Amino acid sequence: MLSAERVTKTVGAPGASATGPDSQLIILHEISLQVRAAESIAILGASGSGKSTLLSLLAGLDLPSSGSVVAFGESISAMDEDARARWRAGHIGFVFQSFHLLPALNALENVMLPLELTGVAEARARAEAMLRRVGMSQRLLHYPRTLSGGEQQRVALARAFVSMPRLLFADEPTGSLDAATGAEVIELMFELNREQGTTLVLVTHDERTARNCARRLRLAAGRLVGDEVAAT
Amino acid sequence: MRPVPERTGALARARSALVLAFALLRRDWRSGELRALAAALALAAASIASVSFVAQRLQLALGQQASQLLGGDLAVSTDHPVPAAFVDEARRARLQFVQTTSFMSMALAGSQSQLVEVLAVGPGYPLRGDLLTREPLARDARIPEPGQVWVSQRSALPLERGSRVQLGAADFSLAAILLRAPDQALDVFNVAPRVLINALDLPRTQLLQAGSRVSYRLLLAGPAAAIESYRAAMQPRLARGERMESVRDARPEVRKTLERAERFLRLAACAAAVLAAVAVAMAARRFMQRHIDACAMLRCLGASQARIFALFLSEVLMLALAAGLVGVGLGWILHEFLAAGLREFVAVSLPPPGWSAALQGLLVALTLAAGFVVPTLARLRQAPTLRVLRRELAFDDRLSIGAYAIGMAALAGLIFWQAGDFRLAAWAVGGFALLAVLSLLAAWAAVRGLAQLRAGITWRSATGRLRRYTAASTLTIAACSIGVMAILLLAFVRDDLLQAWNAKLPSGAPNRYLVNIQPEQVEPLQQFFAQRAQAQPSLYPVVRARLSAINGETVSAQAYADPRQQRLVEREFNLSWGQHLRADNRVLAGRWWGETRQAQRRPGEPSASAEFSVEQWIAQQLGIKLGDRLRYHVAGIDIDGVVTSLRHVDWDSLQINFYVLARPGDLDELPTSYIGSFYTPAAAGAVAQSPASGQVLLTELVRQFPTLTVVDMDEIFTAVQGMVQRVSQAVRLVFALSALAGAIAVYAALAASDEERVRETVVVRALGATRQHIMRSQLLEFAIIGVVAGAQAAVGASVLAWGLSEYVLELPYRVAWRLLPIGVSAAVLLSVGAAVLRLRSIAATPPWTLLRNAS
Structure with missing residues (x-):
């Protein structure tokens, strides 16, 4: 359902001349991979290995310098920014390290946001139900700054x-969370993932967190150096 | 090892703190974090400095322009030769000075004779302004050579160069026809055609005999400060029959024009100060937001809150000093452009401004930094240390109104200082405070009310942002509304006011005054005008009288402290009477006799029952109240009467008006003459439609009535109207600066919310929002801001214009409803336009780039 074909990402090297031999810094080098439906994948690697960049390309948040990303039969790397935005709105969910809740909206409104972007009816009721599911029914109208991490x-x-x-x-x-809270959040995330049968791509440097995933990809210096499937 | 002395330790600590603050300043500057604040402070300094530079130079220029009417910056006028002490002091103070002597005399030329005002002048005359002659003079000729006479073109004498003119015992050769002399026609009642001679010829005329009525003047010119100290030093030494005249003591309309000019400019400076303060407050908020982490880190490293505060305070003050200097430099450059435009309008060359304007700019930057940045620094030192570990940890960066109290107090102080006029400053402070409160309430109500409306995600995210950041939204609205208000005042209200102002100088206002009309000449004079199908002149009876007692107490100059009041008491009053209250007069207290049953006293009744109507300004000056009993002394007769009304007189109408009017019949049988005024197209030397016909009429009038003095007011009109022109030009430029300050304040407000906006954009784009959605939602937010701000600006501009009209300019005000749609459109354009410029790049950047930056 999601595949990357020889995906490379380069950026201009700071301080190098635009045309010199060291002008481009290679972040990702010809990565190819296949993600099957309902699969859970952890992308592991040290800081600077390129794992977050790979996630951004797979999610259509950024474009590869070469190669292509195909999802649900469509090449998202060939889409323009607005088409990719619509694709994200229809198919993708995100969880960030820094949460990235909108400070201007309360908890309920933050959850309603993706539904409203796609024009889903009964956004409020569904958002309320989902907040109850994650144990936040008492905090519906609270603003992010009044909530704990x-x-x-x-x-x-x-x-x-x-x-x-x-x-x-x-x-x-x-x-951004302490170990105990982090463990709770991971548990909740995998529960929801199982309930909805969602395909999960998780970027982490934590082996323990990664062990929750069925498959683990390892990156080092922008190259794919390992693809392990957990024993079932 | 020797212990380090305590004092050295404190010094070393202070030095190291300053070095650290400077390092922080450099680092922040390189990272671009200080630019918004620096720009706001520099703008504040630039606005105030440029306005002060221009205002200062303009005031000096206007003063000089008005000085041309006086012939100098200051005049000592005496009815006896000017005492040597005044000349010695002028010499000591290194002032330019020249003495003049003037008196009335008959001049003979061939078979013609005419009453003229002889003015004998020495080298250097005039100190201000120019003598304009019909034919060009020899290069060095500035005054008549001994044996020569220059005669005013208004004279009925045959004006041929080389013809002989006799004054007293001396014979002169007519060398030039005088078109304009500076110190002419300042007093309507004592002007005859002028004849200029060299002071060396005076003894030859033998006209200065004992008992001659002669006016002596010492004209002085020099730097404003030197003139002021001369005035301060010599004022107490004035004896009876001696007085000082500056342009402010000259005709009321000139005085009022200058005062209005100052008020307008000062008000504009106040507006610029407020707008700059808004910009600084906005930039300070952004400064705080961007320094929370640095602060947390410093606390983590063991710096106390006090030390952090001192560190950032030093940094901000260094920045304010640097920005202030840059601002003053910018202000100088800007004011040079303004001055270049003004030069075309100001006849005199613009004098250089003093250092005080530069100092003002610098002080403003420091004051605003102290007033608006320090409260945010105080908040900043409370940054939670834990943010070092958990950057997402919330920090409430909101500031209460109380935190801005210091800033607001500083701003109010600044306005009072800048305005230099308590009433005007109180108006401005009150107006801006009211506007701020209304802004807050309206923004709060709008934000809360609009958020209640059920609508789609676009609406909700727009109103959600407004509601969440009520304080920031309110400040944005306030900045936008004040900016638009300045634009409204600049583009519309200013024009309305100036039109009303100019309308006060009607084109058909009298421009000729007739003095010394004897009662028996009234009828022939009316026939003269009737035969030539001219509008009849307005004629008013005049009885010259001296005020001798108020409520039975003898009036003496010594009873008054102010020299102006002393002079007013000593002078002869021109009493007149009239049955009806004229359109340019308004009764402020008491009743006009036209309204009482006993409207008119029958001739022959005792004079004890006289009634007087007194003009309010003179009443205030002399301490005369309604119901007071006044005694006037006229040619050996005492006239007693009661003040039955106090009047406001519109002096700008340029009609003949009187300080004191008596009830018709009260002044019968007293020696009376008449004065009159009429309008005729201007004579040569002034702007005119058909100068020829006007000139013919005047010549015939003078020939037929040789004892009559005709006073030409065109010169004064031209001077006054010229000043109005220059003032309106200056006001336009100064308001343009205020509008610019407003625009930058709005920009600073937008920049202050940049980070939140970027963060939000990132998230909603990651969640799948299209650029269209983002633009729509944010533009809607700014459209709402624009509508609220525009409505406020229209109301604010109307209220300010009303206040200006009613209390400062004394003009009637009409509510201009068009300001509402114009204000709203302008504010929406301004806020949405600024938003589009800022948002375009945010919406176009790939979300991953923004996401990384935001993290």
Whole structure:
């Protein structure tokens, strides 16, 4: 359902001349991979290995310098920015390390947001139900700044799952949380993932978190160096 | 090891703190974090400095222009030769000075004779302004050579160069025809055609005999400060029959024009100050937001709150000083452009401004930094240390109104200082405070009310942002509304006011005054005008009288402290009478006799029952109240009467008006003459439609009535109207600066919310929002801001214009409803336009780039 074909990402190297031999810094080098429906994949690697960049390309948040990303039969790397936005609205959910809840909206409105972007009816009722599901029914009208880190990530999970996405991308979802809260959030995320049968792509540097996934890809210096399937 | 002395330790600590603050300043500057604040402070300094530079130079220029009417910056006028002490002091103070002597005399030329005003002048005359002659003079000729006479073109004498003119015992050769002399026609009642001679010829005329009525003047010119200290030093030494005249003591319309000019400019400076303060407040907020992490890090490293505060305070003050200097430089450049435009309008060259304007700019930057940045620094030092570990940890960066109290107090102080006029400053402070409160209430109500409306995601995210950031939204609305208000005042209200102002100088206002009309000449004079199908002149009876007692107490100059009041008491009053209250007069207290049953006293009744109507300004000056009993002394007769009304007189109408009017019949049988005024197309030397016909009429009038003095007011009109022109030009430019400050304040407001906007854009785009949706939602937010701000601006501009009209300019005000649609459109255009410029790049950047930046 999602595949990357020889995806490379380069950026201009700081301080190098535009045409010199070291002018381009290679972040990702010819990555190819296939993600099957309902699969859960962890992308592991040290800092700077390119794992977040790979996630951004797979999610259509950025474009590869070469190669292509195809999802649900469509080449998202060939789409323009607005087409990719519509594609994301229809198929994708996100969980970020820094939660990225909108401070101007309360918990309920934050969760309603993706539904309203696609014009879904009964957005409020569905958002309320999802917030109840993540244990935030007492905090519906609270603004993000009045919520703890764990609570904010729960709201972010509700926002990610409320539109029942086919693909969920999670970028270090426990990176801003303490171990206990992080473990709760991961547990909740995998529960929801199982309930909805969502395909999950999780970026982490934490082996323990990654062990929750059926498959683990390892990146080092922008290259795919390992693809392990967990024993069932 | 020797212990380090305590004092050295404190010094070393202070030095290291300053070095650290400077390093922080450099780092922040390189990272671009200080630019918004620096720009706002520099703008504040630039606005105030440029306005001060221009205002200062303009005021000096206007003063000089008005000085041309006086012939100098200051005049000491005496009815006896000017005492040597005044000349010595002028010499000591290194002022330019020249003495003049003037008196009335008959001049003979061939078979013609005419009453003229002889003015004997020495080298250097005039100190201000120019003598304009019909034919060009020899290069060095500035005054008549001994044996020469220059005669005013208004004279009925045959005006041929080389012809002989006799003054007293001396014979002169007519060397030039005088078109304009500076210190002419300042007093309507004592002007005859002027004849200029060299002071060396005075003894030869033998006209200065004992008992001659002669006016002596010492004209002085020099730097404003030197003139002021001369005035301060010599004022107390004035004896009876001696007085000082500056342009402010000259005709009321000149005085009022200058005062209005100052008020307009000062008000514009106030508007610029407020707008700059809004910009600084906005930029300070952004400064705080961007320094929360640095602060948390410093606290983490062990810096106390006090130390952090001192560190950031030093940084901000260094920045304010640098920005202030840059601002003053910018202000100088800007004011040079303004001055270049003004030069075409100001006849005199613009004098250089003083250092005080530059100092003002610098102080404004420091004051605004202290007033609006310090409260945010105080908040900043409370940044939670834990943010070092958990950057997402919330920090409530909102500031209460109380936190801005210092800033607002500083701003109010600044306005009072800038305005230099308590009433005007109180008006401005009150107006802006009211506007701020109304802004807050209206924004709050609008934000809450609109958020209640059920609508789609676009509407909700727009109103959600407004509601969540009520304080920031309100400030944005306030900045936008004040900016638009300045634009409205600039583009519309200013024109309305100036039109009303110009309308006060009607084109058909009298431009000729007739003085010394004897009662028996009234009828022939009316026939003269009737035969030539000319509009009849307005004639008013005049009885010259001296005020001798108020409520039975003898009036003496010594009873008054102010020299102006002393002079007013000593002068002869021109009493007149009239049955009806004229259109340019308004009764402020008491009743006009036209309204009482005993409207008119029958001739022959005792004079004890006289009634007087007194003009309010003179009443205030002399301490005369309604119901007071006044005694006037006229040619050996005492006239007693009661003040039955106080009047406001519109002096701008340029009609003949009187300080004191008596009830008709009260002044019968007293020696009376008449004065009159009429309008005729201007004579040569002034702007005119058909100068020839006007000139013919005047010549015939003078020939037929040789004892009559005709006073030409065109010169004064031209001077006054010229000043109005220059003032309106200056006001336009100064308001343009205010509008610019407003625009930058709006920009600063937008920049202050940049980070939140970027963060939000990132998230909604990651969640699948299209650029269209983002633009729609944010443009809607700014459209709402525009509508609320525009409506406020229209109301604010109307209220300000009303206040200006009623209390400062004394003009009638009409509510201009068009301001509402114009204000709203302008504000929406401004806010949405600024938003489009800022949002375009945000919406176009790939979300991943923004996401990384935002993290």
